[in-house]
Amino acid sequence: MGLVLLVAIWLITFISAYFFMAKTWWLPAGASAAAAGIDHHFATTYFLMGIVFVVSQVALGYFAWRYRDRGPAIRQALYSHGNNRLEIIWTLLTLVLFVGLNFMSSSIWASERFRPAVSDAVQVEVTGMQFAWYFRYPGPDGKFGATKPELQDPSSGGEGAIGLDTSDPAAKDDFVTGTMYVPVNREIDVILRAEDVIHSFFVPSMRFKQDAVPGLAIHMHFTPIATGDYEIACSQLCGLGHYKMHGILRVVSQEEFDKWAAAQEAGKQ
Amino acid sequence: MATGEFAAHAVHAHAAPTSWIRKYVFSLDHKVIGIQYFFLALTAVFVGMFLSLLMRIHLIWPAAALPLLGEIKPETYLTLLTMHGTIMVFFVLTTAPQGGFGNYFLPIQIGAPDMAFPVLNMLSFWVTALAFFVMIAAFFVVGGAPLHGWTGYPPLSALPSAGPGEGLGADLWVISIALFCLGALMSALNFITTTLDMRARGMTLMRMPLTCWAWFITAILGLLAFGVLLSAGILLLLDRNAGTSFFVPLVTINGQLTGHKGGSPLLWQHLFWFFGHPEVYIAILPAMGLCSQLLSVFSRKPIFGYKAMVYAMLSIGFLGFMVWGHHMFMSGMSPYTAFAFSVMTMAIGVPSAIKTFNWLGTIWRGRIRFTSPMLFALGFVSLFISGGISGPFLAQPVLDIQLHDTYFVVGHFHLIMGVASIFGIFAATYYWFPKMFGRMMSESMAHWHFFITLIGTYAIFMPMHYLGMAAHLRRYSQLTELKYLHGLVPLQEFMTYAAFITIAGQFIFLFNLFWSMKFGQKASDNPWEATTLEWTTATPPPHDNFGGHIPVVYNGPYEYSVPGAPRDFIMQTDPAIVKAH
Numbered sequence: 001m002g003l004v005l006l007v008a009i010w011l012i013t014f015i016s017a018y019f020f021m022a023k024t025w026w027l028p029a030g031a032s033a034a035a036a037g038i039d040h041h042f043a044t045t046y047f048l049m050g051i052v053f054v055v056s057q058v059a060l061g062y063f064a065w066r067y068r069d070r071g072p073a074i075r076q077a078l079y080s081h082g083n084n085r086l087e088i089i090w091t092l093l094t095l096v097l098f099v100g101l102n103f104m105s106s107s108i109w110a111s112e113r114f115r116p117a118v119s120d121a122v123q124v125e126v127t128g129m130q131f132a133w134y135f136r137y138p139g140p141d142g143k144f145g146a147t148k149p150e151l152q153d154p155s156s157g158g159e160g161a162i163g164l165d166t167s168d169p170a171a172k173d174d175f176v177t178g179t180m181y182v183p184v185n186r187e188i189d190v191i192l193r194a195e196d197v198i199h200s201f202f203v204p205s206m207r208f209k210q211d212a213v214p215g216l217a218i219h220m221h222f223t224p225i226a227t228g229d230y231e232i233a234c235s236q237l238c239g240l241g242h243y244k245m246h247g248i249l250r251v252v253s254q255e256e257f258d259k260w261a262a263a264q265e266a267g268k269q
Numbered sequence: 270m271a272t273g274e275f276a277a278h279a280v281h282a283h284a285a286p287t288s289w290i291r292k293y294v295f296s297l298d299h300k301v302i303g304i305q306y307f308f309l310a311l312t313a314v315f316v317g318m319f320l321s322l323l324m325r326i327h328l329i330w331p332a333a334a335l336p337l338l339g340e341i342k343p344e345t346y347l348t349l350l351t352m353h354g355t356i357m358v359f360f361v362l363t364t365a366p367q368g369g370f371g372n373y374f375l376p377i378q379i380g381a382p383d384m385a386f387p388v389l390n391m392l393s394f395w396v397t398a399l400a401f402f403v404m405i406a407a408f409f410v411v412g413g414a415p416l417h418g419w420t421g422y423p424p425l426s427a428l429p430s431a432g433p434g435e436g437l438g439a440d441l442w443v444i445s446i447a448l449f450c451l452g453a454l455m456s457a458l459n460f461i462t463t464t465l466d467m468r469a470r471g472m473t474l475m476r477m478p479l480t481c482w483a484w485f486i487t488a489i490l491g492l493l494a495f496g497v498l499l500s501a502g503i504l505l506l507l508d509r510n511a512g513t514s515f516f517v518p519l520v521t522i523n524g525q526l527t528g529h530k531g532g533s534p535l536l537w538q539h540l541f542w543f544f545g546h547p548e549v550y551i552a553i554l555p556a557m558g559l560c561s562q563l564l565s566v567f568s569r570k571p572i573f574g575y576k577a578m579v580y581a582m583l584s585i586g587f588l589g590f591m592v593w594g595h596h597m598f599m600s601g602m603s604p605y606t607a608f609a610f611s612v613m614t615m616a617i618g619v620p621s622a623i624k625t626f627n628w629l630g631t632i633w634r635g636r637i638r639f640t641s642p643m644l645f646a647l648g649f650v651s652l653f654i655s656g657g658i659s660g661p662f663l664a665q666p667v668l669d670i671q672l673h674d675t676y677f678v679v680g681h682f683h684l685i686m687g688v689a690s691i692f693g694i695f696a697a698t699y700y701w702f703p704k705m706f707g708r709m710m711s712e713s714m715a716h717w718h719f720f721i722t723l724i725g726t727y728a729i730f731m732p733m734h735y736l737g738m739a740a741h742l743r744r745y746s747q748l749t750e751l752k753y754l755h756g757l758v759p760l761q762e763f764m765t766y767a768a769f770i771t772i773a774g775q776f777i778f779l780f781n782l783f784w785s786m787k788f789g790q791k792a793s794d795n796p797w798e799a800t801t802l803e804w805t806t807a808t809p810p811p812h813d814n815f816g817g818h819i820p821v822v823y824n825g826p827y828e829y830s831v832p833g834a835p836r837d838f839i840m841q842t843d844p845a846i847v848k849a850h
Contacts, residue, residue, distance in 0.1 A: 001639035001716075008720060009651055012727045016655075025735035025760070027671065028753065042668055045661060053658045057651060059629055064647055067568070069636040077830040077837070078634035082574035086630070087623065094622040098615040098661055105667040106608060112667070113604035130431075130523065153524045163521075196522045197425040198534055200599060200674065204740035204753070209670050213534055213601045214424055215518030233751055235599075235674040235742050237418045239425060239432040240344035243745040 002068035009061035017054055020046065031230060031251070032206040033223035037108045039207075045101060052097075117189035117221035122182060122257075125191040127162045128199030128212040129154060131241030133232060134162050135180045138173075139265060144191075145171020152195055162195070175264045180249045183257035184227050192218040200236035203249050211236055224251040283387060285812040295395075297387035298812060302394050303373030304705065309398055310365035310694075313356050315779075316405070320353040322772055325765040329758070331747055344433045346746035347416035351434075352408070354419030355442065358548065359449050360401050362690050366555035367491070368397065368456060370697045371484040373705065375460060377803040378481050380469025380820045382813040385462040393455035400448035407434075407441040415439040418744060420545070423516035423537050424529075427508045430522045440509060443502050450499035453491050460488030469802075471822030475579070476841070478801050478826040479572065482579050483558025486586045490547045490554070493590065498544035501537060508532070538600055542593035549686050550589045554582060556693020557624060557653075560646040562826075563696055564628055566799045567643035568635025569837050571827040574627045581620035581627075588617040598666040599673045607666045614664035621657055625650065636830075640797065641715030645696035648723045649689050655727070656685025659734060674744075677737020680730045688726045695722070695778070702782075703796050707809050708789030714781040718774055725771030732760050800840050801826050 019025070030039055125136040125144055132154070138144045145168040152163035158176045165171055182188050192201055194212040202209045203222075210220045224230075234245035252260065286292045296302060326333060327341040327349075334340050341349070372390065376383055384390045407414040415434040417426040421442070429436045464485040468477070477485075504515040508529070516537045517529035565572040572578060594602060594610030628650050637643065659681040662668050672678060695718075702710050741757050748754040748761065795804040802822070806815050820842050828839035 001644075002637065004720070005639070005644065005647065008723060012651075012724065012731075016727070016731045019735060025739045025757070027738055028740055038667055038670065041665075042662075042671070045665070045668060049658045049661055053654065056625065056629070056654045060632075060647065060651055060654070063629060063632045064637060067632060067635045067637050069569075069638050072636070072837070075636065077569040077636040079571065079830050079832055080573070080634075081571045081827075082577065082627070082630065084574075086626075087574055087577045090626045091619060091623055094619045095616070098618045099612065101661060102612055102615045102665060105665045106611075108667045109604065109608065109665075112670070113607070149519055149521050149526060152521045155524070194520075196520050197428075197431055198422055202674075202740075202742070204671070207671055209599050209673055211600050214520045215532075215534065216601050218601050231751055231753055233740075233742055237347070237422070237425070237744045240347060240416060242347070243343060243747045244750045246751050 002065040006061040006065040009057055009064075013054055013057040013061075017050065020050060028204045030205060030207060031224055031226040031228070032208065033225055034108070034112055035205075035207045041105045041108060044104065048097065048101065113220070116219060118187050121187040121189035121221060123189045123191065124180060124182065125193065126180070126201055126212065127193045127195060128201065128234065128238070128245070129161065129195040130197065130239050131234070131245035132161070132178070133180075133201070133234075133245070133247040134158070134176050134178065136162060136164075136174055136176045137261065137264070139175060140173055141170060143170040145169075145174050149195070173265060173268070175268055177264065178247065180232065180247060181257060181260050182224060182249065182251055183254045184224055184251050186254070187221050187223045190220050190222070192220065197238050198236050199234050199238050199245065202233045202235040203230055204233070205230045206249070209235060224249075227251045227253060283383070295391060297383070297391055299372050299376050299384045299387070299390055300705075300810065302390050303369055303371075305394050306364055306368035306372055306397070307370070309394075309401060310361050310369055313360035313364065313401060317353050317356040317361060318772055318775065320349045320356070322768060324349045324353065325768045327746065328748070329762045329765045331749075343746040344416055345413075347418070347744065348414045348434050350744060351416055351418050351442075352404070352414050355446070356404065357687065358419060358552070359446065360397075360404070362552035362686065363453065363548070364397065365694045366559075366690065366697065367460070367484060367487055367551070368394065370559070370701060371460060371487070371555060374701065374803055375463060375481055375484050376467065377806065377810060377814050378478050378801050379464065379467060379472050380802050380815070380822065381463060381467035382815070382819070384459050385467055386459050389455050390459050393452045393459065396448055396455070397452035400445045400452060403441050403448060404445035407438040407445070410437040410441065412436040412438050415442045420541060421505070421537075423505065423508065423532075423534055424518075424520055427505060427517050427529075428520075428522055428527055429509070430525065430527070440506070443506050443509070447499055447502040447506070450495040450502065453495040454499070457488040457491035457495070460484055461492065464488070469820050469822055475576070476822055476825050478558075479561040479575070479578055479582075480555070480558040482582055483554045486582050487551050487554045490551050490586050490589065494544040494547040494551065497540055501540035501544070505537065535597070535600060535602060538597055539593070542596045543590070545596065546593040547586075547589045549682070550585055552686050552690045553693075554585070556649060556690045556696075557582065559693050559697050559700075560649045561624075561628065561631070562801075563642050563646035563700060564631045564650075565827045565829065566797055567638045567640055567646070568632045569638070569829045570631060570635040571829055572627070573630030573633075575825070575827065577623055578627055581623045584620045585617060588613060588620070592617055595664055595669075598669045604666070611664055611666055615661060618657070618660055618664070625654060625657070640699070641710065641712055641719065642696045642700035642797075644716070644719045645692045645699065648719065649692040649696065651723075652684055652689040652692060652726070655731070656681060656683075656689055660685070671740065672737055674742055675737035676733040676741045676743055679743050680733030680737060683730045683733070684726075688730065692722075698782070700797070701803075702785065703792030704803055704808055704810070706786050706789075707792055708785055709792050709796065710785040710789055711781050714777050718777045718781065721774030721777070722771060725767055725774060728767035729764050729771060732764055736760060798836075798838050800824070800828055800838050802841055805840060805842050
């Protein structure tokens with residue numbers, strides 16, 4: 001029985017570890033400035049935790065087989081209540097490993113979340129509602145106009161869906177789209193809002209995720225470094241259509257972005 | 270005998286009931302109540318498992334028409350996951366290890382005739398049972414059961430117009446949880462008082478089996494955590510029905526104003542996770558205590574580092590109240606607090622690692638008997654390592670950006686909080702069944718059950734980590750909309766097939782349980798040659814547990830293979846032996 005258990009535990013361990021090491025399923029390719037640092041720390045954590053995983057499972061399987069009962073004549077069990085020095089050693093080792101990992105990653109977290117976006121960042125207001133994302137740009141004046149909940153009408157789409165108050169002068173040049181356009185290699189200052197329930201704005205390739213909470217306007221920033229289309233998903237359960245609340249982040253060159261923004265502005269007139 | 274320190278026993282003693290109702294239904298006997306909790310959890314676990322089966326079927330055959338149930342709609346899928354999670358966390362993982370086995374064996378293991386408050390004990394069971402019926406009733410009301418997930422984040426859970434099932438079904442869901450909290454609070458008081466006041470002479474705290482320490486610490490966590498959830502539940506009920514706005518700011522649903530303003534959705538998350546994280550330990554601590562016990566019994570070796578184990582459990586319990594924010598890294602909470610919660614969370618990994626090392630140290634140089642409880646205890650250790658190792662990923666906010674709300678999280682908590690705890694429940698069942706029902710369970714059926722469950726659960730939950738890395742979000746009822754999910758469907762199919770086999774394996778357990786009650790081999794008083802007090806009394810134990818006398822304890826609980834002793838175990842009540850060290 002000890003041998004069967006050893007084989008079962010070792011097989012589970014090696015098969016699981018194989019798929020991790022072969023990267024059969026892995027993070028989507030990163031396309032933001034922060035991705036490389038995050039992925040590197042991910043790989044570091046993987047490496048260290050992977051060793052702990054394999055070593056402890058292999059030891060468990062081996063001990064179970066090695067110390068199986070073969071009758072008292074062959075071997076007695078050791079009468080021991082433990083070893084304080086060992087306890088101290090492995091307590092300190094795990095403390096250093098776990099808290100050390102934590103401090104290694106804290107600088108990435110700080111650069112992502114402790115500082116606000118740079119002053120010339122491209123501003124995009126993202127509004128989540130059951131079950132769509134809308135993206136608002138402030139227009140040439142660089143200012144977002146007011147929105148009012150009582151004006152929100154999802155069936156009208158665009159400006160109507162987010163309840164834009166057209167009587168506000170700052171709102172005149174705001175435009176709202178269903179696809180998120182951003183220029184490459186510029187920092188994007190995302191302002192996250194939600195109208196009804198909590199949603200979460202997730203762009204896997206950008207290593208970007210943040211809840212959009214009703215009542216809050218949350219600022220978060222990222223810098224795309226490769227042009228292309230990237231999928232946006234909702235990652236917080238928001239109701240029956242949660243699975244279909246998705247969108248596209250389109251990263252284009254600065255010229256293309258300017259042209260596109262001008263066309264949106266022209267379309268409004 | 271009812272003098273001095275034993276006065277408490279005499280006060281709490283009660284005569285054996287004679288009527289059928291007082292004996293088997295409204296019983297004051299902790300053993301009957303323990304069995305009632307056990308069967309409540311057994312019913313709940315099969316309901317919860319059936320719901321998960323429907324989810325697995327829907328994920329890979331979304332258009333399948335099932336017999337009697339028809340096609341599962343996307344919103345029904347969300348209902349299934351909500352009810353699966355709620356039923357499993359509350360009515361299985363909290364109910365069986367503590368209410369079931371704790372109730373039955375805590376008094377016996379510390380040498381008491383019953384719990385400190387038998388009437389309160391009966392009440393806590395029946396309130397819990399009522400909570401379960403209310404929860405199940407949510408399926409049958411207009412609109413059906415809620416779809417807001419087991420975490421019930423408002424505003425989704427607070428507004429009837431936010432989705433199907435958010436009407437009466439959601440009210441019943443909240444009421445059920447509030448009732449459950451009441452039952453759990455009463456039970457926690459009882460466990461704490463019993464442990465502190467009812468121990469037999471010689472049963473010092475540091476002579477208690479680790480099972481008793483685990484139940485004791487779990488009860489303290491329950492006392493502190495369930496009160497907070499109860500308050501949160503009441504506030505949510507008020508938001509839903511009395512027009513208050515504790516959790517709901519000014520929002521519109523489909524363009525309609527809801528009449529709420531000024532509330533904070535994050536307040537619910539803080540209150541919920543202040544309960545929710547200790548709840549993880551409420552589910553796993555009893556399994557930790559039990560598996561420590563079993564590894565020692567069946568390795569015929571003292572537990573490695575008894576004191577370290579006690580201190581590790583105490584620090585897990587203490588730190589467990591300081592880490593709730595790690596569920597909220599992406600919630601909009603201040604990023605500075607995320608850093609603090611992250612450090613505390615990494616720190617709680619330390620006592621967990623200590624326990625794992627001590628388990629390995631316990632079987633090292635033992636003489637291992639591969640009985641069915643021992644197999645499940647070893648399986649528990651394996652699952653605890655596998656489920657624990659993904660913790661340090663999620664505990665770091667930087668990595669949580671990518672992994673939060675993906676299947677990586679689902680794989681993590683299922684392995685450690687779900688399956689590892691369930692292995693603890695299985696181990697407890699195989700270990701104590703002989704004492705509870707007077708017969709042995711079939712070992713060969715148990716071995717089949719063990720290997721199918723071990724390999725099957727790994728096959729279901731390990732691939733979830735791969736899905737999560739590939740950014741597969743949880744709570745997605747259809748995999749058709751996001752393009753990057755399409756390539757992951759084969760892995761989902763594999764998991765569903767694994768679920769079929771694993772679930773089939775659980776019927777071996779069910780059959781073994783009932784078959785052995787009737788046809789199992791008769792059990793002796795101490796079939797496992799273990800040292801603790803439950804094995805000194807008759808099988809099954811008499812109404813007052815020890816047949817009119819109260820045991821006196823001379824030894825610690827883990828005196829195995831003591832050099833020079835006549836046999837390889839020394840009972841806790843054995844006065845003749847002076848300890849060798």
